[in-house]
Amino acid sequence: MKLFIFAAMSTKVRVRFAPSPTGGLHLGGVRTVLYNYLFARHHGGEFVLRIEDTDQARFVPGAEEYILECLRWCGLEPDESPVHGGPFAPYRQSERKEIYREYAEKLVASGRAYYAFDTPEELEAMRSTYKSEENPSPQYDHRLRGKMKNSLTLGESEVKKLIADGVPHVIRINLPENETVSFTDMIRGEVSFNTATVDDKVLLKHDGMPTYHLAVVVDDYQMKITHAFRGEEWLPSAPVHILLWDYLGWKESMPQWAHLPLILKPDGNGKLSKRDGDRLGFPVFAMNWKDPRSNDFTQGFRERGFLPEAFVNLLALLGWNDGSGTEIFTLEELTARFSMDRVHKGGAKFDYEKAKWFNHEWIKHAPAERLLPDVKKVLEQNNISVADDSYVVRVIDMVKERCTLLTDFYEQSAFFFNTPSTLETGAVLPKWNADKEVFFRELTGRLDALTDWSAAEIETAFKSLAAEKNIKVGELQLPFRIMLVGGKFGPAVFEIASMIGAGETVKRINAGLQQLAVS
RNA sequence: GCCGCGUUGGUCAAUCGGUUAAGACGCAUCCCUUUCACGGAUGAAUGACGGGUUCGAUUCCCGUACGCGGUACCA
16 A cells, blocks of 8 residues: 555656747647646646757747746646745756756767767758759768767867867767667557667757757756647657666656647648738737737737637647537636647647637626626726626626627627717618608607616617607617617617616717707 | 647537438529518538458558658747
8 A cells, every 4th residue: 555655656747848948939839738627637746847948049029928927828838947935946947958968978988979079161062962862852861970070070179179168069879770669649549760760869058058859858857747748740750858867767767748730720731830920811820929029019919809718728638639529618617627648749720710619608697797808808908997896797698699709899889878970871771761760759759758767768769759659669679779779789778778878878869860850 | 850739521520339420601593572681491511541450441450641740048
């Protein structure tokens, strides 16, 4: 029993999301976070955010904060991160710089890696001299490393001298000539590669920073990561990572891998990019992102009017489903049902129409109180100030089924707050006549006399006058709507009249009468 | 070029050898509603191709085609 408990504790699930802070957070990135989060929560494990900022040239200030804010908005907070802290700090690779060199040197000592002194120009020269029709991109591999400037081809004393002289160099992995590396991917099953086809990846760069290949292995090991999920684009370099786990002597603690399918552009093929969103008119980033260098601005799902619940829901279903046919899930439900073996192998084209449907579903089913802060924000952005929250709550309940995006609440409910400035008179003009004009003129009097300003009373007054005048109620409802709303949309007219009050209703009728007369 | 991974309606997808091949989005028609929606009903639309294995293949195997990813001192 004791043993069992120990085993259970030692295999506690730990996963990580490891983005590089180079720009806005792509929807595919959020999905990777989600699957990590869901898997961790499902198994009672921990979710770590690690920042992969080993490329100083691509570092973008603000990107890390942005990523954290995205996770917060989605409700996918990490247990450990640069700001949350944790037992394995630091969580920024740039702050772990010294750690990596030691392991790289260890690999050199054991012959699994070597120093390489080739300059960028020399590498370029190598590529162009060996470039041919059947080999358009020559690799620094077992066939070519013997022809390059490295500790395999140079004498020991020369290598020592070069290093002592401070000549810039990198450390590259020394891959076997012909070995099969295979592993079991949680999504794809058995995957294997031959080392002959992969190059001697740089492990440690000339500036002392590790490349992703070294850093991901060292950090996953040190942070006790049990399951490593990443995009499918990493599959080809998986053998390098697996060999590294082996060469470093950590094979027993290597995480289980899962390579997630890509999210594809809706038209054509290929990975979905920010450009596709710009081109097709939908967001790709989770939140607004402004690149501090180019000042390039990109709208996010949040600002576009998506609810985080919907965003998370739609992302979960993009590449996974539980087989039941249900599509609307809360985070809690997703956590309970998620499993990696139901993740698809093939990439999924992003469908913005379906994304909007998810949001619409969430808005329709959300309690008005949940929507209140967001709706108030939308109204305020359109210069509608809200004094009475309970009034807005009632408005939300009346119009939410008509709102696909949060931003739709503006045009769907503006008439509850402001007198419409322009009326769509064209909708009633063709059938407008003197009888109707008289009806509305008299209607104002009847309404003024009402003691109980309820929708039912208004409707009764409206209908009995119509009967007296011998006009079909249906013929009168549209004009009434146009006067109150301004257009052919919105909830039941009598409800609207009841909401905006007697004075405002009469005022709008008179204004409408005037417009219909002059036009 | 080479290596790897994929491929069920327009899109997301179920099926774990035997089904009339679910369901959802979108689309169309109808009902409800004398607005717009919501809701309800109906419909059109799918296994890339060729070989095997099998009594039986969408499902398993092998090819081919196509697509994607990788092929950096980027992640």
